[in-house]
Amino acid sequence: MNKPIRTISMFCLLLFVALMLNATYLQFWRADSLDNDPRNRRVIEAAYSRERGAILVGREPIAESVPSDDRYEFQRTYPIPFKYAPVTGYFSFFSQTAIEQTQNEVLSGEDPRLFVTKLVDLLSNDPNKGGSVQLTLDPEAQDAAYEGLDALPGDVEGSVVALDPATGKILAMVSLPTFDPNKLASHDLDEVTSAYERLDADESEPLVNRAIAKTLPPGSTFKIVTAAAAIESGNYTASSEVPGGATYRLPQTSGESGVIDNEGRDCGTDRIPFVQAMENSCNTTFAALANELGAEAMLKQAEAFGFNATYLEDLRPQAESVFPEDMNPPETGQSGIGQFEVRSTPLQMAMVVAAVANNGIVKRPYIVDEVQSAEYDVLEKTEDSDFSQAISSSTAADLTQLLVSTVDNGTASPAAIPGISVAGKTGTAQSGIDDVPPYAWFVSFAPADDPQVAVAVMIESADIPRGEIAGGQLGGPIAKAVMEAIIND
Amino acid sequence: MPQTSALMGFVHRRRRGAELFLLVLALAVGVGAYAAVGIGVEGSVPVDIVSYGGWLAGLVVAAHVAVRFVAPYADPVLLPLVAALNGLGLAVIHRLDLTEGTTFARQQLTWMTLGVLLFIGALVVLRDHRVLTRFTYTFGLTAILLLLLPLVPGVGKTINGAKIWIGVGPFSFQPGEVAKVLLVVAFAGYLVLHRDALALAGRRFLFVDLPRGRDLGPILAMWLVSLGILVFQKDLGSSLLFFGLFLVMLYVATERPGWLVVGSALFLSGALFAWRAFGHVQDRVDIWLNPFQYYNNPTPPFSDQIVETMFGMAWGGLIGRGFGEGDPTRISYAESDFIMGAIGEELGLTGVIAVLLIYGLIVERALRAALISRDGFGKLVAVGLASVVALQVFVVIGGVTRLIPLTGLTTPFLSYGGSSLVANWVIIALLLRISDQARRPIPDLSGQDEEPDEMNTQVIRL
Numbered sequence: 010m011n012k013p014i015r016t017i018s019m020f021c022l023l024l025f026v027a028l029m030l031n032a033t034y035l036q037f038w039r040a041d042s043l044d045n046d047p048r049n050r051r052v053i054e055a056a057y058s059r060e061r062g063a064i065l066v067g068r069e070p071i072a073e074s075v076p077s078d079d080r081y082e083f084q085r086t087y088p089i090p091f092k093y094a095p096v097t098g099y100f101s102f103f104s105q106t107a108i109e110q111t112q113n114e115v116l117s118g119e120d121p122r123l124f125v126t127k128l129v130d131l132l133s134n135d136p137n138k139g140g141s142v143q144l145t146l147d148p149e150a151q152d153a154a155y156e157g158l159d160a161l162p163g164d165v166e167g168s169v170v171a172l173d174p175a176t177g178k179i180l181a182m183v184s185l186p187t188f189d190p191n192k193l194a195s196h197d198l199d200e201v202t203s204a205y206e207r208l209d210a211d212e213s214e215p216l217v218n219r220a221i222a223k224t225l226p227p228g229s230t231f232k233i234v235t236a237a238a239a240i241e242s243g244n245y246t247a248s249s250e251v252p253g254g255a256t257y258r259l260p261q262t263s264g265e266s267g268v269i270d271n272e273g274r275d276c277g278t279d280r281i282p283f284v285q286a287m288e289n290s291c292n293t294t295f296a297a298l299a300n301e302l303g304a305e306a307m308l309k310q311a312e313a314f315g316f317n318a319t320y321l322e323d324l325r326p327q328a329e330s331v332f333p334e335d336m337n338p339p340e341t342g343q344s345g346i347g348q349f350e351v352r353s354t355p356l357q358m359a360m361v362v363a364a365v366a367n368n369g370i371v372k373r374p375y376i377v378d379e380v381q382s383a384e385y386d387v388l389e390k391t392e393d394s395d396f397s398q399a400i401s402s403s404t405a406a407d408l409t410q411l412l413v414s415t416v417d418n419g420t421a422s423p424a425a426i427p428g429i430s431v432a433g434k435t436g437t438a439q440s441g442i443d444d445v446p447p448y449a450w451f452v453s454f455a456p457a458d459d460p461q462v463a464v465a466v467m468i469e470s471a472d473i474p475r476g477e478i479a480g481g482q483l484g485g486p487i488a489k490a491v492m493e494a495i496i497n498d
Numbered sequence: 499m500p501q502t503s504a505l506m507g508f509v510h511r512r513r514r515g516a517e518l519f520l521l522v523l524a525l526a527v528g529v530g531a532y533a534a535v536g537i538g539v540e541g542s543v544p545v546d547i548v549s550y551g552g553w554l555a556g557l558v559v560a561a562h563v564a565v566r567f568v569a570p571y572a573d574p575v576l577l578p579l580v581a582a583l584n585g586l587g588l589a590v591i592h593r594l595d596l597t598e599g600t601t602f603a604r605q606q607l608t609w610m611t612l613g614v615l616l617f618i619g620a621l622v623v624l625r626d627h628r629v630l631t632r633f634t635y636t637f638g639l640t641a642i643l644l645l646l647l648p649l650v651p652g653v654g655k656t657i658n659g660a661k662i663w664i665g666v667g668p669f670s671f672q673p674g675e676v677a678k679v680l681l682v683v684a685f686a687g688y689l690v691l692h693r694d695a696l697a698l699a700g701r702r703f704l705f706v707d708l709p710r711g712r713d714l715g716p717i718l719a720m721w722l723v724s725l726g727i728l729v730f731q732k733d734l735g736s737s738l739l740f741f742g743l744f745l746v747m748l749y750v751a752t753e754r755p756g757w758l759v760v761g762s763a764l765f766l767s768g769a770l771f772a773w774r775a776f777g778h779v780q781d782r783v784d785i786w787l788n789p790f791q792y793y794n795n796p797t798p799p800f801s802d803q804i805v806e807t808m809f810g811m812a813w814g815g816l817i818g819r820g821f822g823e824g825d826p827t828r829i830s831y832a833e834s835d836f837i838m839g840a841i842g843e844e845l846g847l848t849g850v851i852a853v854l855l856i857y858g859l860i861v862e863r864a865l866r867a868a869l870i871s872r873d874g875f876g877k878l879v880a881v882g883l884a885s886v887v888a889l890q891v892f893v894v895i896g897g898v899t900r901l902i903p904l905t906g907l908t909t910p911f912l913s914y915g916g917s918s919l920v921a922n923w924v925i926i927a928l929l930l931r932i933s934d935q936a937r938r939p940i941p942d943l944s945g946q947d948e949e950p951d952e953m954n955t956q957v958i959r960l
Contacts, residue, residue, distance in 0.1 A: 010877050011869055013750040017881060018865045024892040025858045029851055031901040036811050036847040043812035048793060048805075051813050051825045 047104075057102060058082045062116040062139030062383060064097050064108055067148045072097045072109065074139075077196065085194040091187045092155045095218035096146065096324070096376065099190035101201050107218065107324055108142060108377070115140045115380050122380060122388045138383035145178035145378040147171075149494040150462070154181040157487035163472020168219035168355045171464045171491050174363040174454060176393035177372030179356075180462060181491055184219040186211075221327045224352035225469060228438025229480065230450045231347025232295045233361055236287065236411060238310035239298045240404045245283060247407035252301075253281030257293035259339035260300060267339065269296050269346070274420075287411040288419025290435060292346045299345020304336040307344060311351075313399040314361045315371055320396055321356065323376045330357035347438060359465035360396075362452045365408045365432070366460030369400035413457045421453065423485025426493060430457035433488065435480035446475045451484025455492045462495040464488040510937035513574040514566050520578030521558050528554050528585015531821075535593040538822030538844075553607065554585060557614045564618040568625070569934035576863050576933070579856050580911055580926050584610055584919070586853070587912035589821075590833075590840050597827045602914045609916035613923030620927035627931045631875055634687025641680035642723065644673035649730055662733045674727075674736045675908075675921040678743070678886055679928070685744060686878035689751035693874070697752035720744040721764045728772055734779065735897075735907035739889050741765060746885040747878055750868075786903035803830055807839035807898055811850070818846025833914040835906055838898045853912070854895070861888045867933035876932045883925050 035043075044052050058081045064072040071093040077084035085100045087093065098107025105113055114120040118139040154169035161167070164186065171181035192204040208216050217223055239245045253276045259267045269292045276291035286294035299307055311332035312318065319327045330353040336344060343349035356374060364371040373396040380389045400408070412432035415421045421433035433453030440447055448470075454463035466484035473483070529551040536544035544550070558581050565572050588610070592603035624630070630637075647664050648654035655663040655670060663670045689696070724741040727733050745761035772779045781799035785792050789808065792801035806829045814824060826832045826840035833840075842850045864884035871877045890907050897904035908918040 010750050010753060010874060010881075013753050014865060014868050014877065014881055017746055017750060017885065018862070021861050021865070021884070021888040022858075024888055025854055025861075027901060028892060028895050028899070029854050031896070031899050032811070032842065032847060032850045032854070035808060035899055036815055036842060036850065040812040040815050043809055046809070048790075049809045049813070051809055051828065054825065055813075 053102060054081075056113075056117050059117060060138045060383075061085060061100065062118070062141040062381075064112075064116070065141055065143045065381075066093065066146045066151070069148065070141075071144075072100070072190075079196050081196055084196060087190045087194070090189045090191055092151060092183070093146075094187045094190050095184040095220065096144065096182050097190060099188075099193040101193040101205070102196075102198055103201070103205075106216075108144070111323055111325060112142045112377060112380075115142055118383075120380070123382060140383055140388065141381040141385060142377055143379040143381060145173075145180065145376050146182065147180045147495060147498070149498060150181040150491050151183065153490040153494040154183040154464075154487065157490045158183055158185055158466070158468070161468065161471040161473070161483065164213065164470075165468070166213055166219070166470045167466070167468035168223075169464065169466050169487060169491060170220045170355045170359040171462055171495070172359045172363045172372075172374060174366035174460045174463045175372070177363070177374045177396075178378065178393070179374055179376040180495060181464075182218075182220045182356075182376070184217070186213050186215040188215045218324065219467070219469065220355045221321060221324055222354070223469075224328045224330055224354050224357075225448050225467065226351060226438040226441070227347040227353040227358055228436035228448065228450055229290045229292075229295075229347060230358050230361075230434050230436035230452045230465075231351055231353070232287070232290065232345070232436075233365065233408065233412070233434055233452070234311055234314060235295045235299050235302075235307070235345045236283070236408060237314075237365070237400045237404060238302050238306050240407050241310065241400055242302055242306065247283055247410045249283050250280040251283050251286050251294050252297040253277040253279060253286065253291060254293045257296050257342070259296065259342045261337070262339050269293055269342070284411055284414045287434070288415050290415075290420050295345045296342040297345075300338055300342045304334075304338075304341040304344075307341060308332055308334060310399070313371070313397050314364060315357055315396060315399075316353070320360075321374050321376070328354055330354050347436060348441075355465045355467040357465075358450065358452050358467070359463055361399075362412075362432070362434075362454050362465065363460075363463035364399045365405050365412065366454040366457075366463050367405075368402035369398055369405040371396040371399045409457050412453075416453070420479075420481045421451070421485060423481050424451065424453045424489045424492070426455060426489060426496070429455055429496065431455040431489075431492065432457045432460075433485070435484070437478060437480050446470060446473075447478050449478050449480045449483040451480045451488050453485075453488045453492065455496060462492050464491045509939045510571060512570050514562075514570065517565070517574035517577060518562060520575065521562055521581055524578040524582035524585060525551070525555055525558055527582045528588065531586050531589030532592060535589050535596070535821045538820055539593060539596045540822075550607075553611075554588075557611060561614050561617055564621050565930060568621045569930050571937040571939075572930040572934035573863050573867060573937070576860060576926055576929060579860050579863070580923070583853070583856055583911035586841075587837065587909075587914075590837055590844075590912070591914050593821050593844070594827060594833045594840060596822075600833075602833050605916070606914050606919065609919045610923075612916070613920045616920055617923040617927040620924055621931060624927075624931055627879060627928065627935060628873060628875055630683050630879070631687045631690070634684050634691075637680040638684035638688070641677040641684060644677040644680070645723070645727060645731075647673050662731050662736065672915065672917040674733070675915075675917040678736075678739065679883075679921055679924055681740065682743065682747070682879055682882035682886060683928075685747045686875050686882055689747055689878055690874045693751040696748070696757075697754055718764075721768065725768055725772075728768075728779075729776075732776075732778060733906065734772075734782065734903075735890075735893055735905035738893055738905060739886065739907065741768075742889045743882060743885050747882045750881045751874075751878055782903045782905070786900060789900065803836060804898070804900060804904060807836055807842075808900060810839050811842035811899065814843040814846045814849075816847050818842070818844050818849055820844060834908060835894060835913060836898055837909050837912045837914075838895050841912075842899075854891075857887065857891045857910070860884075861891075863933075864929050867929055867936055871932055871936040873935075876935060880929060880932045883929055886925065887922075 060083050061074040063070040071089055072087050074083040074085055098109040100109040116139045123140050150171050158167050158169055167185055169183040188208050193201055195201050257269045271292050274289040276293055316330045316332040333350045340349045344351050373394045375391050379387050409432050413430055416425050416431045416433045420435045424431055424433045436450030438448045449468040451466040454460045466487045468483050533543050591606055595603050648662050653664050655665045662672055662674050724737045728737040748757045785801040789801040789804050792799050793805040821844050824843040826843050829836045829839045861884045864880055868877045868880035893905055894907040894909050896902040908915045910922045
C-alpha cells in the first residue's frame, strides 16, 4: 500500500503549497490594492485613530492631531483653517485631499523613510506616530496674499501664488472661496457627510484649489510669453521697434470681430518701441508679433514655460495649463494676447515670471520642503530641480527691463514698491461668456536686480462693476503686499 | 537485539528527550503568545500568566509522560506540533475575547484539558490499534447514527443555518467531529478485509482499471451519505471531507487509480447537482467569484466575512500588525472558522505560513507512520487520519483565503470548538499509537529458535 501512500503525500504537498501560494498572493502581492480599497474600514479607522504627523508652516502647525476622548484616540485639527485649507486639504473618515492625501504615507507613519523610528517604536511598544511635513510656504507672504484677496469686496473668487524664482519653492498659495477642514475632520460622521455635500454642491467651488486646479484665459499677462518668443527669435531686443498701431486686423478675417484694438491706450502708429508696447499692454503689437513668429514658435515657447504639462508633484488634482496646437493665423494672433483657447493656472503664470526672474530657467515648483520624523528630525529635504531653460539669460534680462518699465511707467504701476525695482505685468482677460465679467490678472517679481519672489494674482470674480475690472488696480496691490512680505523678511 | 538490527538494518530510537525539548519550544509559543496578547491589548503581561502557563505546561507534561510510558516509540514530533497549535489558538481566542468581552478562551482551555485527558486515556486503553478492527461495523453504525442525530427533533440544533449540532444540557456538540474519527476506523477495518476483492476484479478501460459494478456498492453508499449530509444538514464542508476521506482510503487500500477516477466523477456530479439544486451552494460560489459584489449587501447573501478576512490579511502583510494592533473582530466568527483571518491580520504572512507548515508537518508525520506501519489496518487508519487533517485544513483555510468556495469547517486545534478539539486530540493519540507500533523494534525471536520455520513468523507483543 506504500505506493498510493506516497502518491497521497504528493497530493497533500500540492494542497499545502497551494494554500501557501494563495496566502502569499493575498498578503503580499494583492495587499496594496486591498489596503487602498476605499471600502477597507480597517485602514481608515487605524489612520483615524493614529497620532498623525503635523503639517508645518514656519514653526507653526497648520494641521495637527490632538488627543481626543471619544471613540477615536486623536482628532485632526486645523488651527488656521480657511487660509491654508486649499494646501492642507482635509483628512476625513471618508477621504483625504491635497497634502493630507499626497503626504499620507509620511503623516500616517507608513512611509519607509520612517522605518527606523517605526522599529524603535515597535521595540519600545510605543504607538506608531506619523512624521511631519514642513511646507515651503512663508507665513507672512501667505497672510499678505490671503488678506489682500479676501479684502476685495463681495464673495471673492480668485487665487494668489508666490514662488521663490531661484528654487521653485511655493511661498504663498491662496484660493478663495475656501472652507473649514475642521468640519470635514470631525468625528461626527453625519456632520461630515452633510458638510461635504454642502461644499460639493456649492457653485463657487470652495473645494477647488484655484491656484493649480482651475485654468482661465491669462489675457495680457501672457504677453510676457509672446515677448519672450519674439526676443528668442533673434529679431528683437528690448530696445527694438515693434509693430504698433491703434488697430490690428487678424489675418483671414473680415468685419468687426476680426479687429483688435487697445481700448484707448497709446500704441502709436506703424512701429513703436518695445518698451512702449509692454508699458501700455498693446494688443495690436502682441497679436502681430504672435502671427509674425507663427503658431509653432508660440507653442514651443509656451511649452518651454510649462504649458501642456504638469509639474507639481505635491498637490493633486492639477489642471494642465493649455496652449492650443495647430492654430490658424487668426487664432495665433489672439493667442499672442492670451485669448482664444489659451488657459492658465495662476501657478503657471507665476512660473512664467519666475523664469524671467531666474535667468530664463524654470524651476520645478514644490511645496513640501522637508519630511520629518515625529521628533522633527529631518528625514529628507526636497532638492530644487530645473524644469526647463525656457529662454536664454539675455532674453530674460531684456524682458526684465521691459517689465520693470511697465511698473515704473506703465499699466503695472500699482505694484511699485518705493526704493525697490519691481517687474510686473497686468492682464484683464475676456471670459468669452456674456454674463461672466473679465478675469483680472497680475504677475510680478522683485527686486528686479536680485529677484526673491515672483507672484501671480488671479481674480475670477468679486463684487466690482464690470467696467472697473483691471488687473493692475485689483491685483497690483495684492502682489505688492506679498512681495513686500518676502523682501522685508 | 543485534540480530534484529542486522536483519532490518535500522532500528528507530525512542527520541522522548527530543520530544520534551520540542514541547518546551511549543510551550514557549503558547505562553509567549498569551503574554504578547496581554501586552498588545492591555499593555501589560496578564496577571494570570503563571497559572495559565502552569496549566498549559501541566497538560503538555502529562501528555508527554503518558507517551513516555505507554507509547515509548511513538513519533516525537507530533505532540509538540499539536501543543504549539493549541497554545497559539488559545492565545488568539483570548485576544478576541479581550475585544469582544467573551470567555471563549476559558472554555477552550477546559475543552483542551478534556482533549488531553482523552488523549492519555486512548493511549492507555488502546495498547494495540488492531484491536479496533473488531469494532468495524459498530463504529460505522455509530458514526452514521451520530451524523443523523442532529436531524432528530428535540436533540438537534440549527446554528448558522447548518443542522450539525446537538444540544446536551447547556452544551452544543458537533457529533460530526466524533463521527469522522469513527468513520476512519470503520473504513479501514472494512477496506483491509475487502481490499483484494476491490482491487483485483474489474475491467480495463482507457489504460485505467475500473472496478466491477458490484464492488461499487460501498463507494456509492458513501456518496449518498455525503450527499445526504449536504442536503439535509446543509453542511458543505463535512460532506466534502467525508467523501474525500473515503476516496483516499479506498485508493490506498486497493492501489487502483481507477477508484480515484470513479470517485472524482461522482464528486463532480454531486457538486454540480448541489450547485444546481441548492441556493446556498450557489450563493457560496457567487461569493467566492465576486466577493466584493456582496460586501455590505443589505440582504443575503453576504460576503462580509470573506471580504473582511481579505482586508485583514492584506493589512497584516508580511509580519502582521501584532496582537492588539489589528481589528480582527470585524470578521464575524473570527474565533472559529475564520481564525486564520485573525492570525493573518495580527501575525502576518509569517504567522500564516508557520501555521501551514505545522499542519504540513502533522500530515507528513502521520503519512510517515502509515508508510512504516507493518499492518494494513494501521496504514489505512494513519492515511485516513492524515487525510482528515489535510483535507480539513485545505477546505477551511482555502475557503477563508478565497482559494476555493467557503465551506464551514473548524480549523483543527486552532478554532474555538470543543467537539473538534477533543476529536482532534484523539486523532493524535491514534496516530501516536500507530507510529509507536511501527517504530517499535521487531521482537527478538531469532537465535534461540531451533525451527527455521519460525524465523519468518512475526509475533507481535500486545
